[in-house]
Amino acid sequence: MISNVKEVGPDEFPMYIKETSEQMELPKEGYKKLSDIPQGPGSKLDSDTLDGFQLSPATAPAPNTVVPLDGDGKVVVATIPSNIRIGGWVRFNGTGTPAIADSYNVTSITDNGTGDYTVNWTTAFSNANYCVVGSANNPNRVGIGTVLAGSVQVTTIDTTGVAQDPSTVCVMAIGDI
DSSP states (O other): OOTTEEOOOOSTEEEEEESSSSSSOOTTTOOGGGGOOOOOSSSSTTTTTTTTTOTTTHHHOOOOOOOOOOSSSOOOOOOOOOOOOEEEEEEEEEESSSEEEESSSSSEEEEEEEEEEEEESSSSSSSSEEEEHHHHHHHHEEEEEEEOOOOEEEEEETSSSSBBBSSEEEEEEEOOO
């Protein structure tokens, strides 16, 4: 028997803790990997009740607390207001005449010159205060220019600051439609 070891957890799934910094061997019999132990509501290892607190779906988890689960054992997430969403996104080839590979809520890409594009939204945002992010294949960088409710200007430059037409440009906008 190993000294300074105590058994914790439900009788069906005991866990062993040695109160020292030394390594120890776990008992061979009756030992199960945590991944083999049933978890979730009713299992006695329900992660949202191990600490003695039961969180409801309406309770927002604070840092270092257990995330609440619904009746099916799925994580409960906050509801995002229906008007705040990804309003549009596009992936296009910026060389030559811009060609949309795939998109959502984008009618067209306007080529304003080398490394300068306008993404035109099918359905405009409610105002010009939405968030825009972009990326391009290396070594290019994406800048956001003029933002209007119905479109956004995107620029691409290389690492020396020279305007470039990259082969892949991606743009996403989040906001109130």
